[in-house]
Amino acid sequence: MxxxxxxxxxxxxxxxxxxxxxxxxxxxxxxxxxxxxxxxxxxxxxxxxxxxxxxxxxxxxxxxxxxxxxxxxxxxxxxxxxxxxxxxxxxxxxxxxxxxxxxxxxxxxxxxxxxxxxxxxxxxxxxxxRLLERAEANLKLKCYQANEAETSLLEMAGRKPAGAEGASSPKVSYRLVMGRDALYRISRRMKEEATKEILLIVPAKGIRRLVREGYLDEIINGVRRGVAIRMVTEITDANMLEGTELADLIELRHYPRISFRLGIYDRAKCHIGAAYDDDPSSDGSNDIYLIIEDAALAKSMVPLFEGIWEKSVPAASVLKRLKAARPSARTY
CATH class of the missing domain: 1.10.10.10 (Winged helix-like DNA-binding domain superfamily/Winged helix DNA-binding domain)
Known part of the structure; x- marks a missing residue:
């Protein structure tokens, strides 16, 4: 398409x-x-x-x-x-x-x-x-969304999009989505469809938001289905509780100053954070994410994850150090 x-x-x-x-x-x-x-x-x-x-x-x-x-x-x-x-x-x-x-x-x-x-x-x-670059990105996003809408409407009308006739290659899709709610809906579907492996890179504030949005339940469901889940994030004093909960469920490692989002599902699909704001006061309506459903491209992102994974350290050691340094840390 x-x-x-x-x-x-x-x-x-x-x-x-x-x-x-x-x-x-x-x-x-x-x-x-x-x-x-x-x-x-x-x-x-x-x-x-x-x-x-x-x-x-x-x-x-x-x-x-x-x-x-x-x-x-x-x-x-x-x-x-x-x-x-x-x-x-x-x-x-x-x-x-x-x-x-x-x-x-x-x-x-x-x-x-x-x-x-x-x-x-x-x-x-x-x-x-910078404002013009952002305006251009938003305009391109609207073009993508318009084409997506056109495809959906044509399919509802029983017609195929131009150029789709006779296509026999596996489904490949690249699209930009705006807003954190849209990402959560898509990533939730990807997690539910994953059967083997989920690889995640999430910034420090991001794991606090994910836990508040019910992400732990999704993690538990994935683990019960036998999905191997690994995550790299930055463990800080502010997210010790969330880090502790995640470390009890999945392989969790710490890497300092993580500044982007990446999710890879069964090495066939992935999402990348292009522009987002994890500040607790932000509703994330202006966040922009690239959603990729292309096994070849998703697999090409795996070395990036593995490289960061190798340079990271187990979250448990960082959590232990932080808790020892702040014995009277905030009560949750």
């Missing part, structure tokens, strides 16, 4: 911007002009007040009002703590903290660790470029 009509995509790219390939480049130039011409100077850019035009321009590139205001404020006044940003913007401190974490996830600001942590805005040209 053709997931993306490349000819239609290419015509749009050529008509709008042959060199860059994305029609929103005009948005970038207009946004940079607004930043340059709006007031006081900071570095090589001129940044002034939070004009409605500037905020609206950033919103048109995917930010919400709060994110846009906080980015402009950080850019104008320089490094600031969450408390200072909250006072300046009039937002609640908790809301400001969540929005700055979202900007950090979008790579529009940098966090300087200290007491307190300070946030610094990235240069407008870099920040706007």
């Amino acid at each position: 053709e997931l993306l009509d490349v000819r239609v995509w290419a015509r749009g790219r050529e008509a709008s911007q042959p060199d860059k390939g994305f029609p929103a480049s005009a948005q970038l130039r207009k946004s940079e002009t607004l930043f340059r011409n709006s007031g006081a100077s900071t570095g090589r850019w001129k940044v002034g007040g939070e004009t409605d035009d500037t905020i609206d321009r950033l919103k048109s590139l995917g930010l919400d009002t709060a994110q846009a205001r906080l980015y402009v404020s950080t850019l104008k006044f320089g490094p600031a703590s969450v408390k200072d940003l909250a006072a300046r913007s009039g937002m609640h401190v908790a809301t400001t903290y969540r929005k700055m974490k979202e900007l950090l996830q979008l790579d529009l600001v940098e966090e300087r660790l200290g007491s307190p942590n300070l946030y610094t805005a990235r240069d407008p040209s870099e920040a706007l470029g």
Whole structure:
């Protein structure tokens, strides 16, 4: 099945911007002009007040009002703590903290660790470029979803998608899905269909979310069916409880600073986290995942897992050290 009509995509790219390939480049130039011409100077850019035009321009590139205001404020006044940003913007401190974490996830600001942590805005040209990349990814995702919907509708109508006649090769599918709920539905199906092996790489905050979403029940069901399950994650003081529960059920190992998601099921299917936010305050609606149902490609991901597995250490030893270092750790 053709997931993306490349000819239609290419015509749009050529008509709008042959060199860059994305029609929103005009948005970038207009946004940079607004930043340059709006007031006081900071570095090589001129940044002034939070004009409605500037905020609206950033919103048109995917930010919400709060994110846009906080980015402009950080850019104008320089490094600031969450408390200072909250006072300046009039937002609640908790809301400001969540929005700055979202900007950090979008790579529009940098966090300087200290007491307190300070946030610094990235240069407008870099920040706007990242927003355009995200907008392009979202647009491509909608194209994928539109093609998926077209295929489903044609099948409901008793017709085959163009080019599907006479196909005899095994089912192969590549698709992007948006939202954590969509991933959980798909990964739950993959776990239920697995009969031999599940290989997982999950970030530290991710295992806390998985356990809260009922993942332990899925693990138990898989183990009962005889499925061998191995997982690599980062064990921290914050996820000791979840790590302990998982270590009692499956082969669990620790690897520091895991920053991506990977799931491989029977070496025939896999999912990869392209962009996601495991912050407890995030609903994950903007998370993007690549779902691959292609045995050849899924098998090619196994060496990546095995390489990390070999460099990791048993979770039990890390859990023992953390518990010894914090005998009065939080009560669950």
